[in-house]
Amino acid sequence: MASAKPNRVQLHELSFRPFLTEKEIKDRVTQLGQELAYRVKGGKPSFLVMLRGAFIFAADLIRASGMDGEVSFVRTSSYHGTESEGKVRMHIAPEASAVTGKDVILIEDIVDSGLTMQAFLPELAKLKPNSITLVTLLHKPEAQRVEVDIDLVGFVIPPKFVVGYGLDYDGRGRHLAGIWQLAEDF
Numbered sequence: 577m578a579s580a581k582p583n584r585v586q587l588h589e590l591s592f593r594p595f596l597t598e599k600e601i602k603d604r605v606t607q608l609g610q611e612l613a614y615r616v617k618g619g620k621p622s623f624l625v626m627l628r629g630a631f632i633f634a635a636d637l638i639r640a641s642g643m644d645g646e647v648s649f650v651r652t653s654s655y656h657g658t659e660s661e662g663k664v665r666m667h668i669a670p671e672a673s674a675v676t677g678k679d680v681i682l683i684e685d686i687v688d689s690g691l692t693m694q695a696f697l698p699e700l701a702k703l704k705p706n707s708i709t710l711v712t713l714l715h716k717p718e719a720q721r722v723e724v725d726i727d728l729v730g731f732v733i734p735p736k737f738v739v740g741y742g743l744d745y746d747g748r749g750r751h752l753a754g755i756w757q758l759a760e761d762f
């Protein structure tokens with residue numbers, strides 16, 4: 577007997593409702609992997625994964641691409657709403673050996689305002705990669721404040737807060753197989 581799927585998830589004080597199912601994500605990530613392999617044809621890419629939110633997406637995307645590239649990680653936070661906006665704080669900086677002269681595939685969970693990428697991409701460019709291909713699972717164009725050159729987008733979504741599939745709310749919800757959207761009706 578199939579058990580009823582929950583239609584709400586409570587994380588701290590917030591309630592979330594289903595937005596993208598595990599199956600929808602899996603199908604789209606499979607397509608993205610194939611598209612990526614087509615674009616980076618013949619190359620041996622260097623996957624650079626933005627922690628923490630992109631870790632689950634990256635694991636699935638890299639396998640879906642079938643490409644045998646090296647994998648490394650970066651962790652940044654950006655200063656929002658301050659005078660130093662546009663700067664990025666590197667908690668884990670990219671390693672030159674993984675970037676210089678390489679075809680870098682940068683894997684991000686979500687582009688929201690675009691400020692993180694606006695600040696990070698020039699830092700990455702300083703390490704002189706051969707190319708940068710930016711892949712993001714989610715994109716909120718209506719929330720975007722600055723131009724970002726995104727090569728591949730999984731899903732274009734409305735400007736509402738989401739969790740699951742690696743994305744958290746205050747440390748919770750990363751384990752959820754689907755993506756859940758903030759419920760604003762209570």
Ligand code: 5GP
Nearest residue numbers: 686687688689690691692736737738743744
């Ligand atoms: P941006 O600099 O483009 O505004 O934001 C990028 C980062 O903000 C993402 O990597 C992610 O960590 C966080 N973020 C933006 N929107 C959301 C969202 O809806 N849910 C979660 N969990 N994080 C988000």
